Amino acid sequence: MARGFVYLVAIVDWFTRRALAWRVSILLDAAFCIEALEEALARYGKPTIFNSDQGPQFTSTAFTAVLLREKIAISMDGKGCWRDNVFVERLWRSVKYEEVYINAYASVPEARAGIGARFAGSGSIEVNAPFGLDDLFALRLRPTPSFLTDKLPILIDRVSSKRWLERYPRLSLEATAFRSI
16 A cells, blocks of 8 residues: 555464455454454354464454453464464465555555455465355445445445446446445
């Protein structure tokens, strides 16, 4: 992004090396990390051990309370030991160099969408869909819950400026959300 920072958290299964849940935020706090953790737990069940680095969002009382509530053992990497968290570090490197730096996002919503659907090295498309795949398969665009309020004009502007309806004629918009287009 040209100005500011966007933080990305991913809950990764070490065995499969798969991102189970992820969130993007402009604030480096525990709230978006907890949302991703809660989603991963709800969708995939609880692990025996949860490993993270020692960032303040992961050592916060609110974040660790979720793990303790679920009776999940907490493991934290040593300070400055990237090797302890090599799978997540590799994911970050891939996202940065294969997605973020190439696309130079103008806004947080654009970064969120771009990170959510990106081309993989094999030519296939990787899709991270925290709200499910039904809309994707139906070629339907509708705002996520956080965009139904004051953020809706940002999404409407993006659809118009990117000319998605011209470029993708089979794309449908949820009528109640996009009345002004």
